[in-house]
Amino acid sequence: MTRQTETSSATFARPAVPALVLILLGLATGYLSGLFGVGGGVVIVPALLLLGVDQRLASGSSVAAVLPASVVGAAGYALTGSVDWLAGLLLAAGIVVGAQLGTYLLARLPRNVLFWLFLGFLAAVIVSLWIVIPQRDDVIPLTPLVGVALVLAGAVTGILSGLLGVGGGIIIVPVLMFFFGASDLIAKGTSLLMMVPGSISATIGNARRRNLDLRIAAYVGISACVASPLGLLTAHAISPFWSNAAFSVLMSAIAIQLVIKHLRARRRKG
Template sequence: MTGLRGLGGSVFIVAAGADRSEEFLNSPALAPRRNWFGLILTGLAVGLASGLFGVGGGIIIVPILVYLFHFDQRLASGTSLLAIVAPSIVGVVSYSLSGNVSVILALLLAVGSVLGAPIGAWLLARLAKRTLQWAFIVFLVVVIVSLFLVIPSRDTAVDVDFWHGLALVAIGLFAGISSGLLGIGGGVIVVPAMVLLLGTSDLIAKGSSLLMIIATGLSGTIANTRRRNVDLRASLAIGLGAAVVTPFGVWLAGALSPQAANITFAGFLVLVMIRMAVDAWPRRKSK
């Protein structure tokens, strides 16, 4: 016999019996009390970053949910994946209005990403996460330096031949593996890789990256929902707040010169690097 029990603003179907009740009470989907104002502010920051840099914003959402709002790590990751869908959709529409979205590029990136994510998850159980984090920090340093040396041309069109297609799948694969290993990827990897390795316009790279992120966010959300690792209301608060600001970020990306856009993106990557260094830095065990 089953009944409905409300808890923390969510409704769960709970089977009779102490063992079953305890299982639901310990579920990672039980979120702490939501700070609506903080969630909306988070969304505004994510929307600006999403439009300006072509990233989903999970690198911003997850640490805020975990460290400021005390979400479980799995719940924060699942909530973030759903939250990035709305600003990504708005970003794709905004970039497409100026012709800066390539469906072909996005599809090839998505193929690699879908293949890479489970590989990263498999490796996660077998490799030291802290070592991987420091390796990724070194990768970010190389990217940041390169962004000051290579200035993209916005008049350049990428002809997708066999080798370009293979390179795009490989970039997506790397992004997917990084996502599975570290919970990071998407635009943080895809955008600079397309600009630096393929000579793609930074605007097309950002618009196509956001199109890829829509597929990533939706596919990941399906799996996380089944495991109750999504706070739907928190996702909506962040996602809707982000969607409002994303068009301004897209406009700002187009208003900046390619050199200024590179410098701004490099600054964003520095923040990402600092965040990862804080996570990777060894902590003393409390006595």
């Protein structure tokens, strides 16, 4: 194989997406990131695909764009005391290992079964968001057993992320609220903190594999940083009930998006 062929095999079509479109996408992503404690990849990747960006390039650029928004969001929540640093680090340790295991198992497990199990999890979370309302002063009672559980929760999240291509925030935020007793704000702030090391690791890997468009990542990431504080202010301004209600709408949209994507993939195979 010649050098020219090797280079072309790692090169994707790079449509000239207008800067204004990328800025608007970043503003929406940053606001959702600050409001819900999620990375924003569930918004960035589908939007980039609609704009004609290659799947791998869209995913890699999304991870890079999420990094600055996660840093700004985590810092904002930290300033208000809404980050559990130890819990975030334990989750991050688990998710880094779990993500590697998820990509390893990707070709070895029946994804169809896992997909519907995960969809069932999302449905249960959506219902729970209307039943269990956390209190703003709730904290995670850290004990050795809870610490181990946090690492395991991070590992399971990483595995699901690697297998199904979903972001960790949509899993970790409800898990921290319902299984670890965190308030909605601490769950969101800790989720954003957890994403930082994972995003750094993934961005380095994507850059090496050329699955990254720096122009897209820069426009979306920088504009996301601008809007993230507004999402943070909204999260503090609304009550835990309305926070849960809004999060349930986001989860429903993600579930619908995943079903559509799954059905389209099955049609292509058929």
